[in-house]
Amino acid sequence: MKSSRLVSLLLLLQTRGRVTAAQLAEELEVSVRTVYRDVEALSAAGIPLYGDAGHAGGYRLLDGYRTRLTGLTAGEAQALFLSGVPGPAADLGLGSVLAAAQLKVRAALPPELRAHADLISGRFHLDAPGWYADADETPYLATVADAVWHNRILHIVYRRWRTPTDVERRLEPYGLVLKAGRWYVVAGPGPRTFRVDQILRLTAADETFTRPDDFDLSAYWTAYQRDFHARLQQGEAVVRLAPGVRLARQPVAGGRTDDDGWTVATVPIESLDHAHAEFLRLGTGIEVLEPPELRAKMARTVAELAERYGNFEGYGGD
Template identity: 55%
Template sequence: MRASRLVSLLLLLQTRRRLTAAQLADALEVSVRTVYRDIESLGEAGVPVYGEPGHDGGYQLLDGYRTQLTGLTEGEAESLFLTGLPTAAADLGLGATVTAAQLKLMAALPAELRDRAGRVAERFHLDAPSWYREADSTPHLATAAAAVWRQRLLRMRYLRWAHPREVSRVVAPHGLVLKAGRWYLVARHPGDQGEELRTYRVSRLLDAELVDEPFERQPGFALPDYWRGYLARFDERRHWAEAELRVSADGFARLDQLLEPAVVAAARRTAGEPGADGWRRITVPIESPAQAVPELLRLGADAEVLAPAELRDHMLATLAATAAHYVSAAQRS
């Protein structure tokens, strides 16, 4: 462990040129006292590292010195695809491994390319979770990831939306997907070649245990292709009904700010020509009248539901109840 830390310290000095003991301690997640001891050990090993006192001081390597200790370990090489996803790497327990891989990659680059890569890291950041939503709690993510990577069966208890709510299954996990800050496990039941792949939300795993039994992956399986198809099928299953609306010119222009992409695409595809007042008719997919009410209320006075009658009645009842609350409050004040 200490040898790995010494290598990381050396690579930090090589890629960042000058760092204080406090900065090194923060990067390596150790105490400043430990950094002092490590610097002394590097000096005793013949590494030309020296320190300069003062406000602008710090530790640095002698000009021209470069270490060749940049070989990636297996874990670091495997984690390279996560170097731009620090949150995902941390979720999978690979945060430290990804950091080490990044250091070695930076150290291996020529100075000019290293500076350019550093500027990219400083100026662009990918934040996967969506707005206004806490990230899922995924205590069994590491176990699921181990099953995916080692191609082993996974015994799990899962909390479903339908009844029976809690089910126990042994599945063959084919992949993990991070979507808007939520992890999903793609898996199938082993022993049945006709069984379809299913998608499980990892936060709904009540328990997970790695089974020391390998399985054969589905021939030709490609995770990106599966996920694209799954999203398309998901929208088709979810949106089983339609609603007809009238929307104003302003409402039509703001559809993509207020409604989800699948609904907006359908609205633009079915939109008729605007009338003399600028209003036009659109047809949008919905899950159910009850679910559609809060969604369509986002359009405010810029939309009117024409059909189905059940949805129109739901909208009228909701708006009437809301107006009654405000009228009552005004009368009390």
């Protein structure tokens, strides 16, 4: 553990410049006394670092000193190359930059870790979009990404699902999120979330904004997903499921088996229309008991199907 910590300390000094013992201790989750001992160990090993006393003091490496990435473990090297996703990088106009960065890192690795990194490239491939869906057209993605980098305000015409569908919005773009092959921009004020492929027109203003210091994109997205799923499940339905039948994406609560071997359970639903379409997929393997409106809607559909297929014997006969 000490050798790994020494490498981490060295890389922190290399990337951040002057760092105090207290800052190093907090970053490495050790005591300040341990930092002092680690600094002495590095100095004894010939690493050219020195410390300055006083309020603005701290440790730093001698100007021009750079260490090779020999401190990487095999797992860290594999994770580094696995995290470089070429598709999204290309979407953002960074495909060649990613390739160049990986080439430089690969050249800095010792031979045994270079072999591990090469295994990752040959054995793992990430394809984010789902099946049976065409890729979204996102002609403004590069412009949105540039605005995110440079805190530039965007004026957009955006297509939403409710009336009026096409609206004008002023965005302060905080960050981009790639979810299941679809790009979203999280923007203030709010913040709010917008699908990049639903931007119809876009103008990047010369005006800039100040990004909130306390905004955490990862924390926001986690909370947004949780709230999104909570909003989807606006009601409940009581259903009977035939033996062996399962609902793919809906949690089942209070399931009990009746005398016919069917499971009676309560499931969350987004809306009557959505539940109607989802339950029809199960054919005769499901019976809706409640709410009455959904049961009636299912009954009407079944009656229409029965009428439509009533003269089935007239087709395909001898």
